[in-house]
Amino acid sequence: MAEPRSVSPDTLPEKLTLERGYTSKDFTALRAYVQRIPPAVIARTYYDPDEDPHAATSVAMGRHLNRMLDTLVQLALAHGSKALADYLRASIRKHGQPKLTAVTFRMVTEAAQLAAMPPHPDHPIGAWLRPRVTRRLKGEGIATLGELVAFCNRRGASWWRSIPRIGRGRARAIVSWLRRQQTALGLTVDADVDSVEQDCLPLVVAELVEVVPDSNPSGQATDRPTRRLTLAPLERLSVPHALSGANGENRSTAFCYIQAKHDLDAVRAYLNRYRDQPKTLRAYTKELERFLLWAVVLRGKALSDLRVDDCEAYKDFLKSPDPRFVGERFARHSPRWRPFALPKSGTSGADGSASRSATLSPDSQRYAVRALRAAFTWWVDVRYLAGNPWKAVNDPVVVKRACVMKIERALPADLWRKLRDELDARSAEEGARQWRAVRAAILLMGDSGLRREEAAIARRENLSPSFYGTLERPVWELTIVGKGQRERTVPVSAATLVALRAHWADRRKVFGAVEDGNPPSGPLLAPVIIPSTDASRRRHRKGRGGSALHANEAGYTADGLNRLIGRMLNELVETMNALSLDERMRLGRANAHAFRHTFGTQSVAEEVPVDVVQKVLGHASLQTTTIYVQAEKKRMLEEIAGYYSRLQTLDDI
Known part of the structure; x- marks a missing residue:
């Protein structure tokens, strides 16, 4: 008869909930383990290897006892006294695991046994779910079981997508457990919460x-x-x-x-x-x-x-x-x-x-x-x-605003330079395709004043060297159709061209130059990584070669471009060195449209004529463009006021 094949613990289904079915024998064994009795001795003394698989070897016994101890400690942290919780946290910080005495072990088991009641909507999720899952749910603002059910019902089948490292499998396990506890909780999980999304099919058929x-x-x-x-x-x-x-x-x-x-x-x-x-x-x-x-x-x-x-x-x-x-x-x-x-x-x-x-x-x-x-x-x-x-019917009353546009998100000159340098440095790294894509997008908006919708629809065949450029000062120009279906031509900087060439190289396309009136074609900005979602599959249909690299070049949507920029800016806020607190806050508030405003404020600050800035930005009225002049005047007055304040402080000293 063949020996039964052992199963690696890594291949077993992951248990996301805390075990509550421990017996008095388990507690006695754990008390011995806390008193430094070897796992092999505990297995021989308290368990029968034929009835208790975890007692077959000393390694399995030690794993079972450690898992039980971890569970009880988590329950004690959630339900025990503040003094006990503080002691356990301090012990974990110092030793990496809780070091329990006979007294503290009794307090831990008492807290765990008191917590062995049916789940309640007000119970913290840490009392029922494992620590890793609990941390991720708390990051989304979910603290209790009631809030978890409400969150699932509010978001539906895709409730887990916004929570890092939960995934469809863990999400279904959590929902399955919640369904088993519906009677105790007095709450109902909606029927479509754990629906499974089929390939290329929506969760709900598009019937009337x-x-x-x-x-x-x-x-x-x-x-x-x-x-x-x-x-x-x-x-x-x-x-x-x-x-x-x-x-x-x-x-x-x-x-x-x-x-x-x-x-x-x-x-x-x-x-x-x-x-x-x-x-x-x-x-x-x-x-x-x-x-x-x-x-x-x-x-x-x-x-x-x-x-x-x-x-x-x-x-x-x-x-x-x-x-x-x-x-x-x-x-x-x-x-x-x-x-x-x-x-x-x-x-x-x-x-x-x-x-x-x-x-x-x-x-x-x-x-x-x-x-x-x-x-x-x-x-x-x-x-x-x-x-x-x-x-x-009269129109609703609206207060006429003095400033139609909110341009306070525009980056100051120093921060704008730091951001450009950081983007260049990260784009130079091996495999930094996303950084090269976001650098091309940010420079296209920040140096040419494009709206995000205009950057998303900009195409290579509409970009060409300008007749007015020279060898020393080459200038390229891009023709786009912007707001109000008005066509305009904007200049494109040399730095933007370098970024676009690198981005096109990542897409395995030749950026090239205009030759014989037949320039390369395609969107200037397009995803280099196609998400495996239904919407992306429909938008970026695979070409005849069957490779995602030869997709239908659909380009970014305006919202997709905004999400890309927002995600990469958040990473910069967290990881970029040499930023002051104020600069991190400014960069954290920035979005795709902020770079268009950055072009407006910086070009006015460098004394570019306002009518020229108006033409580049595509404003129908010169009055709209003068907002950037006012913003620069405000910045000047604020800086001088600060200078006066510092002088007054020196005089007082």
């Missing part, structure tokens, strides 16, 4: 979802638990026939210029006008689907039945949206998608609804009202509607 009027339109608390509303984005939205607007009171009787049988057709016809303007299309889609969902679900009316008082009610709704319309950001195919995004500091109740509403700024409220008024005006013009109720 019918929304219906809510039985509790006020959203106020009732005797019964409030159920999560069924909401869906515009492309998946279906409404009952009675609320479709097919027979709306405001429907025009004249010949209609568009083929629209109901309100959804009319909305899609209006949005189709902006199919070539993706940013505008995205913004208008958001406003119209919010309004349509509000009308059907909370107002119980079709869009073509709404009157002035309904529009006024929606204007009030925008000041403080119903919490059930608010949630964290999810993919549009997810049942957890909500029309309004919950602020990062927002929390969720046990039923999954937001515990507080998102607050729209007055500017956002006014934008929504104007966008809806424009849509209704178009529907009247094409004879779908007979009248526009939004014409009788």
